[in-house]
Amino acid sequence: MFKLLSTANPKIQKGTKLGYLSFILHLAPADLSGKETCPKRTAGCTAACLNTAGRGGMFKRGENTNVIQKARIRKTEYFFNDRAGFMADLVEDIMRAVNFARRKGLTPVFRLNGTSDLAWEKYEVPNHGKNIFDAFSTLQFYDYTKVLGRKVAGIPNYHLTFSAADGNDADVAKAIEQGMNVAVVFDKLPTEYMGRPVFNADDTDLRFLDPKGVVLGLKAKGRAKKDTSGFVKRMIPIAVA
Numbered sequence: 095m096f097k098l099l100s101t102a103n104p105k106i107q108k109g110t111k112l113g114y115l116s117f118i119l120h121l122a123p124a125d126l127s128g129k130e131t132c133p134k135r136t137a138g139c140t141a142a143c144l145n146t147a148g149r150g151g152m153f154k155r156g157e158n159t160n161v162i163q164k165a166r167i168r169k170t171e172y173f174f175n176d177r178a179g180f181m182a183d184l185v186e187d188i189m190r191a192v193n194f195a196r197r198k199g200l201t202p203v204f205r206l207n208g209t210s211d212l213a214w215e216k217y218e219v220p221n222h223g224k225n226i227f228d229a230f231s232t233l234q235f236y237d238y239t240k241v242l243g244r245k246v247a248g249i250p251n252y253h254l255t256f257s258a259a260d261g262n263d264a265d266v267a268k269a270i271e272q273g274m275n276v277a278v279v280f281d282k283l284p285t286e287y288m289g290r291p292v293f294n295a296d297d298t299d300l301r302f303l304d305p306k307g308v309v310l311g312l313k314a315k316g317r318a319k320k321d322t323s324g325f326v327k328r329m330i331p332i333a334v335a
């Protein structure tokens with residue numbers, strides 16, 4: 095039904111309790127497609143990326159790809175090779191998503207960087223607007239980003255949460271200074287981090303509803319549980335055998 099968007103992530107669907115239905119775009123992260131989609135990725139986040147969470151990480155024995163990974167690569171190649179076609183399909187998908195959500199009595203919301211970190215504010219939508227947020231100015235969009243200083247201040251319908259990782263502490267401090275909320279992956283959620291109260295961000299993915307001035311705590315999942323790069327902030331010391 096949708097060419098580019100999906101609604102499959104179980105955490106995102108927790109938002110339906112609050113009346114929202116999230117539609118997410120999953121591209122191939124890092125340089126998996128041959129093109130970089132995460133300009134500020136780190137070794138730790140690349141290794142622990144949610145790209146391999148859920149069905150995206152289920153591989154047949156002896157294989158290191160699956161239909162989900164191939165679809166993400168195909169979509170990313172489409173984005174880089176035929177921008178006008180991609181944007182036209184995205185517009186159609188968003189219109190379909192709006193009707194789909196409204197038939198269910200839910201408010202549609204959109205996260206375009208499900209597994210990428212692209213500056214969507216830069217990409218024009220031919221015949222519709224200077225970017226996708228302008229083309230759909232009454233709809234809410236949101237994302238996580240590791241790129242500091244994105245030019246989104248004048249875009250009221252796009253909410254960004256800064257994303258902490260291994261080795262980007264200086265950017266985290268600047269993001270906090272600039273008033274952004276920061277998402278941090280922990281082994282166990284503390285009550286406070288870098289002088290800010292920690293808010294449990296695993297309850298829903300609806301970051302635009304979060305209180306301001308908090309750290310959004312996420313519990314390490316999948317491969318991230320074994321992270322030793324510093325991407326996961328450890329509150330419990332690792333036992334040394």
Ligand code: SF4
Nearest residue numbers: 123132139143209210
């Ligand atoms: S920046 Fe985000 S999407 Fe990209 S590799 Fe890191 S965790 Fe994955």
